[in-house]
Amino acid sequence: MSTRYGLLLSSALLMLSPLAAAQSADTADTKADASADAGPDGWMQGFPPPENRTIRFTDDDYFAPPKLGWTVCHFRELMPTAGVDNGTAGARELPQALDDGIGDVTFQPTGSDDRMTFDEAFDVNHSDGVLVMHHGEVVYERYAGCLDENTLHGVMSVTKSITGLVGETLVAEGTLDDQALVRDVIPELADSAFGDARVREVMDMTTALDYSEDYSDPDADVWTYAKAGSPLPPPDDYDGPRSYFEFLQTVEKDDQYAHGEAFGYRTVNADALGWLIARSAGQSVADWLAERVWSRLGTEREAFYTVDSIGTPFAGGGFNATLRDVGRLGQLVLDRGELDGEQVLPAEAIDSIRQGGDPDVFAKAGYDGLKGWSYHSMWWVSHDDHGAFAARGVHGQTIWIDPEADMVIVRLASHPKAANAASDATSLPAYRAVGDYLMAR
């Protein structure tokens, strides 16, 4: 494999498994505080942009800081995508009731003695946009970096939660049996580790897979997965899987746990669920989402998924939409699937998500910052006294739903560190503080 190909490959890897950015992001730590100097404004400006401010898909660092700050808003200009049609009815206006007090709400970051304001946290977390909705009204909306109200942003692994929401809907509607064995829905997966897992175990990521997402290990399976999903031409000597579907068939079983015993955050589960959805519903998750949700939600813009070389939407991390449109989706979930008196999604589907999974099963994955949580239907469930639950993606992407406060917070971001552990300390207490503030008004 040539050096050039090595670069390209690593580029493709970063794209296909957004989590992979952890590696490059960690090495770029020192640039975190300098991002203002090399922010998105300096990149890809002009016709043509200066060569040293140009970003290509074939750059090995296109998804690492400082380029990351531009890339998160421009995935479709770099790679193939599948559209998520928003219909012809036009946008449903979001009611506005901006509250200037929200930016000044203070909270105590985890492990810190100092207090911080919600506005300060916006910057500290490298936010590109934050939307807060309360009782269905926009009470806070702020943009920075590459984002404005009209620009789509990658939501990274928040995509998984959308996939889970679709899966739960199919279960609620009887299209997909969550107690079925995967091999009975997708015979091609019979010989893989997924074969004798239940659909529910895929949805909850409790499948026992011999599959590593350790980005510091060059032999980790995630790299093979990324190669399989790359839309770029493979090297001459490559004879491995050429699509998500092909890769999933190669995943082998781990023997530390049996299916259902332990949570393990592995992106392949989301794409396996994407396949289960496509096979059950007879359409891709992108087409399903367009027909059933995106065109009925009063969204402002068509959304999209990045795709592999055969056009499969990346159900594990490829969704892109505007801040407000993600807010509309979050509000639909908060409202148990109802919009303007119409049941867009079944309430049971969302109730199942909110109820969460088994915290003991979750605990085996060792997330120190998320004690007592669970992961269920590809959503992160806090089990706190507000019943808060979340969709989370690398570099700070979040949909935070607080049913007790009747609040949705969406954050789109380009934090130089991939893992959300980097921003949780200045995020999770902030969300709670804003919820408490809104409840006390």
Next chain:
Amino acid sequence: MSTRYGLLLSSALLMLSPLAAAQSADTADTKADASADAGPDGWMQGFPPPENRTIRFTDDDYFAPPKLGWTVCHFRELMPTAGVDNGTAGARELPQALDDGIGDVTFQPTGSDDRMTFDEAFDVNHSDGVLVMHHGEVVYERYAGCLDENTLHGVMSVTKSITGLVGETLVAEGTLDDQALVRDVIPELADSAFGDARVREVMDMTTALDYSEDYSDPDADVWTYAKAGSPLPPPDDYDGPRSYFEFLQTVEKDDQYAHGEAFGYRTVNADALGWLIARSAGQSVADWLAERVWSRLGTEREAFYTVDSIGTPFAGGGFNATLRDVGRLGQLVLDRGELDGEQVLPAEAIDSIRQGGDPDVFAKAGYDGLKGWSYHSMWWVSHDDHGAFAARGVHGQTIWIDPEADMVIVRLASHPKAANAASDATSLPAYRAVGDYLMAR
């Protein structure tokens, strides 16, 4: 260069200059009549599609029959693109007044003794969709192949006419001087053949360029152009231009004619105009079109352009939209830029296009089937007694505007032959016959 790379390269070439498909299409002649058997229905169906019915961007024949019939509706799933936002207001409904008689209108194909109906011509021309509008109402609308009312289709070199329309608008509004020398607008082009050409000569493709679009010649400049515009990684040993902008700077002058003396159909002029537009207007042709036209036209869907590796919209052939939305654009041109009492585009811009260029200058290019025509502002002007003019793209894409009949015809197609000469005989007389029919009702 490896064999594999040779294949990829030829694939990229086919994408970047749609005209290039002439080569593969001509060799595939014998398949023309068999396309029904291997039509789009057989391709890319299922999760996953069968391997022998899978289409990848890296296939050397993805833009040749029979794959062509699927690809024309799925460019964005194969390659990077730039969106053309359609705003948030929703679609403006097209008035419907379907006339069943139109399909039965007969005409005499050029050079034939037999008559043919308009419906028969739909099939003969491998049409994916045909829309006829009369007095602003839809009187005929038919879909086939990969197309339906909700699907976007590549319009190929019809894109050039959109670029020309934007250029004429900037001229009418004083943003771009069509008598300026190109080098005075884009200093980077000073040393190229474009440098001492006037903007008008670029718009009319009368620049004197030593540039060949002869697809049968492997050394033709069009292949170098396609390489420059490819979003795919270049070969290890490639050190040529990496964008449309870079390539345009390398074009040299021809000495057979001086600028302005002879029409020569060369795609590079359209991308040079795209650059002139971007530099003058301060935004890409895609963003300009979104802001000024697509979001104000009541379009049903966001459109897009394919882009090069630095995100430059392919102003020479990369536009994709639905049949009805292309119809809306055609109607706007027919109506001299006015929609519902609002002047969306200046009437002078469209009047300039309709007036056409010098047929003697056009004649030097030797289009036997288009005697007496001219090419002006990237539109084909017939100079017939109806004042008809057209946007035309390979494989049968057409916007036909007949001001006398107050009629617009849009055809999106996947004719196995690239050159429109292959379908003109069963198209041009058909358009006239439908115009006459509508006038006589």
